[in-house]
Amino acid sequence: MNRFDDDIGESDAFEAAASRPLSARAMAARPTPYLDGLNPEQRRAVETLDGPVLMLAGAGTGKTRALTARIAHLLLSGTARPNEILAVTFTNKAAREMKTRVANLMGQPVEGMPWLGTFHAICVKLLRRHAELAGLKSNFTILDTDDQVRLMKQLINAAEIDEKRWPARQLAGIIDGWKNRALTPDKVPAADAGAFNRRGPELYAHYQSRLRDLNAVDFGDLLLHMVTIFQAHPDLLGQYQRWFRYILVDEYQDTNVAQYLWLRLLAQGHSNICVVGDDDQSIYGWRGAEVGNILRFEKDFPGAQVIRLEQNYRSTGHILAAASGVIAGNKGRLGKTLWTDGEDGHKVRLIGHWDGDEEARWVGEEIEAMARGTRGMDPVSPDHMAILVRASHQMRAFEDRFLTIGLPYRVIGGPRFYERLEIRDAMAYFRLVVSPDDDLAFERVVNTPKRGLGDKAQQSIQKIARANGVSLVDGARLAVETGLIGGKGAKELRSFVHGLARWRDLMLGGLRPVGPGADLIDDDLIEEDRPVRKISHIELAEKILDESGYTAMWQNDKTPEAPGRLENLKELVKALEGFENLQGFLEHVSLIMDNEQDGEDPKVTLMTLHAAKGLEFPAVFLPGWEDGLFPSQRAMDEEGVKGLEEERRLAYVGITRAERVCTVSFAGNRRVYGQWQSQMPSRFIDELPEDHVEVLTPSGLHGHSGMGASASPMAGMMAGSDLHAQAARADVYNSPGWRRLQTNQTRPGLRQPSEARHMTIDAEAISAFAIDDRVFHQKFGYGTVTSVEGDKLGIAFDKAGEKHVVARFLVSADAADDVPF
């Protein structure tokens, strides 16, 4: 089942509309409003329609604006019709934003831009049209990483390789790498022959043929198959070259070899290709992106016009100067000089702390202070603040701290909604109902919840299915009918198989499918033929999850995560509302992944630097600037200078996210894999130009006054640059913090607008808990109240130990037990 953004459904009628030229009236009524307010470079980027164009767009220089205006210009000037423009992005989010913004610029709904989408979505669409050229049927399934790995595990075992020494994950990584480089099994270079204990190339070939048998592809295949098809069928390529008269590519610095080849094939001929990107923001080298693609553009496309967008509309002068200073350390850049005619603003603030906990504590207080308005700055809403970390595990210290002080935050990234265990399980059930021959889905849930069907039973099912050349579901049915599976599993398996059949019947409205493709049964037909009340897909989904015992499994689970998982399942069912049926939902499930529920309290954002690319915040915190953490030791070890430069670009991305205030911090000591280590401040701190940096004095409220002493790790920090020394010394002289401490203590409330509301909630919460009450906390799980001080409760958590927590993050344990579904 295809679970990713795949727009094949909207094809023909939609494209017919898209190919209609714009009405004369629309043209006449619209002069060129999309050009208003563009600076000369942007304008040039918009108006240079023919031939190759490289738009080098620095951070915050209005790149999306220029890109969307360019599309509007192509359309409104009558140069191209909507369906003649191929516009590629990396993420669905970017594609969606572009669609919306083009529509806004045009002042009229865009009648379909069928070829505006992600590389993958566009390739899916193309590949469904030409699947037979890749030995597939057009209804092929797209496997996710999970399925991929499971498949490879089977192949590794079949090849009698010790899966312990040679894990499937690693093989998946290797094969992915080859696919990123557009290498089919026969093209794997000799240099890579040794991969995976010399069995890599062979396993790759097996894997590909297995995929073909399953009528399935993985993500890498989408590009790879299209490149292969285009290379092998020049006539077909020619058609598309004529069809896509104008090509636009966003974030070109992130393209991998396969994407590059695909674009180059399509652009050959007219060369009307406009790529937009910033070599300084290339941070995905580790997953196959080739900065070289953008650096080489002028060679690849002779006569390319290079347009630099350098006027920055986002950040203050000091912030830009600091970012420029850092990135200047990289060699082999195309080179840009960002400038602004705005004010200098605040210098980048730098502060050192004793350890990671102290850093988190300080950031928490600083956020509260900034929300109130301090140091002559206007108050900044927590919504407008972000903490950007190098690695996601760094978030933990902040989460713990914010939970304790009751500072609302939101985490972006982490496992995406659809990647979560319970969601994948639920989806596997849906897949199995929609397409009963989805063997991978069957394997996933046949024994989830536990049905007493272990390896042995599953092997019997496999065997009988193979012997009869049927799917696993049918195999299971046979096994049940022939009594091949005995013991307690038999009964469970029977009810599982019957359940699947029953749910499928319900989905089809009581009719049995007639043949392939019969899934899509006409509603009218059902009404006339047999008046069955058709159960809604939402009811059906709930029924499936309930009757399969899946919901009950989590309800009976007492681990702290269980209630959250039930929540997620509810959310999943709710997400179904936006779709016509289960099939449609499965096709488009990628859309729910950025289902950000907003509109609640203002919250601070916590995310990785990678996730922050493309975003901006008035105030940004960049903690953990310590050598080994950032730049990451691993990046430097594995990739050397190349890795370091990518880390430096990450620093550049981080700083340039800030509009008005950017605060860099580091800690002298940090727990690394459970081990305390003393840390050296990041080398990137040395690279911050001093003129644009202000060293802050930490309050040292909870600090270690005696740390001036000899062998402390802080002494190591003092040995570094002037900036280190200042920041480190500042931690020692901690008196100025007292004033703020006093202020804080007399006015504990901080979020003025909602203070009253919180007070009420707190009051209720306090009265709700007493010592020895059993409580539940979303993050720490179950525990017992040990102390009550105002709204702060001491809790002995069963798993997480003693913690002090604000009352409103707790619910009574009884309430947590019966999370309804």
Next chain:
DNA sequence: GGAGCAGTCTTTTTT
């Protein structure tokens, strides 16, 4: 089939 234990590993992430 499942509980419990020992050994391993630990950056970033979209589709």
Next chain:
DNA sequence: AGACTGCTCC
């Protein structure tokens, strides 16, 4: 430290 995996033993 903590999560995850695979293995042993019941």
